[in-house]
Amino acid sequence: MAGGTVPVTDEDALAGLDLFGEGFVADPYPVFAALRRSSPAHHDPATGLWLVSRYEDVERVLLDPAGFLPDNAQHAVTRLPVPALRVLARAGFGLPPALANNGGPSHAGLRRLVTRFFSAAQVTASVPLVERTARELLAGAGDELDATGTYDLTADFARLLPCRVMMRLLGVEGIAPDTLVEWSDAALELFYGRPGAERQVVLAGLVGDFHRWLTSQVTDGAGAEGLIGSLRSHRLPDGSALDVPTAVAVCFFVFIAGQSTTGQLISTVLRTTCADPSAWARASQDDDFARTWVDEVLRREPPVTTWRRVAAHDTELSGVPVPAGAELLLMLMGTGSDPSVFPEPERLCPHRENTRRHLSFGAGRHRCPGALLARTEAEIALRTAARVLPGVRLLDDGRPDMLGLLSFRAPRRVPVIRAT
Numbered sequence: 314m315a316g317g318t319v320p321v322t323d324e325d326a327l328a329g330l331d332l333f334g335e336g337f338v339a340d341p342y343p344v345f346a347a348l349r350r351s352s353p354a355h356h357d358p359a360t361g362l363w364l365v366s367r368y369e370d371v372e373r374v375l376l377d378p379a380g381f382l383p384d385n386a387q388h389a390v391t392r393l394p395v396p397a398l399r400v401l402a403r404a405g406f407g408l409p410p411a412l413a414n415n416g417g418p419s420h421a422g423l424r425r426l427v428t429r430f431f432s433a434a435q436v437t438a439s440v441p442l443v444e445r446t447a448r449e450l451l452a453g454a455g456d457e458l459d460a461t462g463t464y465d466l467t468a469d470f471a472r473l474l475p476c477r478v479m480m481r482l483l484g485v486e487g488i489a490p491d492t493l494v495e496w497s498d499a500a501l502e503l504f505y506g507r508p509g510a511e512r513q514v515v516l517a518g519l520v521g522d523f524h525r526w527l528t529s530q531v532t533d534g535a536g537a538e539g540l541i542g543s544l545r546s547h548r549l550p551d552g553s554a555l556d557v558p559t560a561v562a563v564c565f566f567v568f569i570a571g572q573s574t575t576g577q578l579i580s581t582v583l584r585t586t587c588a589d590p591s592a593w594a595r596a597s598q599d600d601d602f603a604r605t606w607v608d609e610v611l612r613r614e615p616p617v618t619t620w621r622r623v624a625a626h627d628t629e630l631s632g633v634p635v636p637a638g639a640e641l642l643l644m645l646m647g648t649g650s651d652p653s654v655f656p657e658p659e660r661l662c663p664h665r666e667n668t669r670r671h672l673s674f675g676a677g678r679h680r681c682p683g684a685l686l687a688r689t690e691a692e693i694a695l696r697t698a699a700r701v702l703p704g705v706r707l708l709d710d711g712r713p714d715m716l717g718l719l720s721f722r723a724p725r726r727v728p729v730i731r732a733t
């Protein structure tokens with residue numbers, strides 16, 4: 314129509330869909346909406362995955378672990394070339410069923426063990442530690458901002474805060490936080506990204522180093538306390554001791570979730586808040602606002618955007634036939650914008666009545682055991698940064714640098730400047 318805007322149809326929005334493409338990573342919401350309306354169980358030929366987008370379907374899958382298996386939750390999305398596989402093999406790398414990928418009888422006991430370290434009482438007791446660590450990391454932020462004109466809230470704050478807290482909570486010593494962060498980020502890119510063959514070999518080397526270090530901690534570590542000590546003494550349902558590969562797999566998952574994904578959440582929370590000067594000011598003064606703002610960011614823009622399952626038998630999702638063995642990609646991020654559940658989902662409403670109904674931490678037996686700690690760390694990070702750096706705003710150069718993996722999305726940088 315002359316002088317008007319040609320409406321984008323759902324077919325257009327889904328044509329040539331690339332889950333790793335810049336357009337989708339920058340703004341996935343039109344695709345989520347098109348999927349919900351027109352293709353709620355959509356087979357993506359590029360990845361071979363079935364994209365499940367409606368809230369009711371995703372919740373149903375998550376709450377039915379027998380009908381939808383977690384076996385593929387940690388499989389590499391991009392086929393690993395032989396040189397990368399050799400690097401991993403030399404490191405003895407393996408991820409037997411442990412937590413996220415475990416649908417067997419050992420899961421409940423392992424989950425209970427891990428959950429003890431992230432209970433409400435433990436999280437409450439950790440608040441002073443989180444607050445102290447946040448202040449330590451931001452101690453020189455104001456001076457750097459004054460000296461250079463800008464400060465990146467991600468590089469020296471959001472990425473490191475959850476790692477340092479996790480190390481102290483789990484009794485981890487003798488390793489630099491920067492190293493743990495690098496290893497965790499490498500694992501996410503290798504298994505959930507689309508790196509080239511040469512990059513995969515580099516990443517495999519880092520992941521192999523991570524696995525070797527975890528194995529040494531489980532087998533040779535002197536500490537009897539903390540998560541690793543508990544894993545050493547854990548017994549399986551048949552009474553046998555937990556094997557080393559499975560103990561390492563538990564640590565692999567917990568360390569990555571406790572560092573990288575929580576750091577991604579903090580980066581997203583900080584970016585959305587400092588992009589709105591009034592929200593930044595309120596966060597520095599109103600603890601309740603900071604808490605409810607984090608909840609809304611989790612609903613709308615969670616760090617874990619998707620998760621995978623395998624259909625155990627022929628089934629239907631929103632009337633769409635899905636065959637047995639189909640690998641499903643649950644669009645967690647999209648469910649938080651499902652208008653049938655969240656009215657005006659595009660608006661961040663800090664006091665939305667049903668905010669915590671989101672599925673960003675999963676649901677059922679595989680719901681994230683560290684959800685409360687992650688939310689608490691994000692709240693404290695926001696309040697502390699807003700108080701230490703009052704009157705700043707986001708330096709928006711029009712080119713947001715976003716991490717865009719299959720299941721993880723967050724800003725790589727959150728540069729701020731003094732507001733004028």
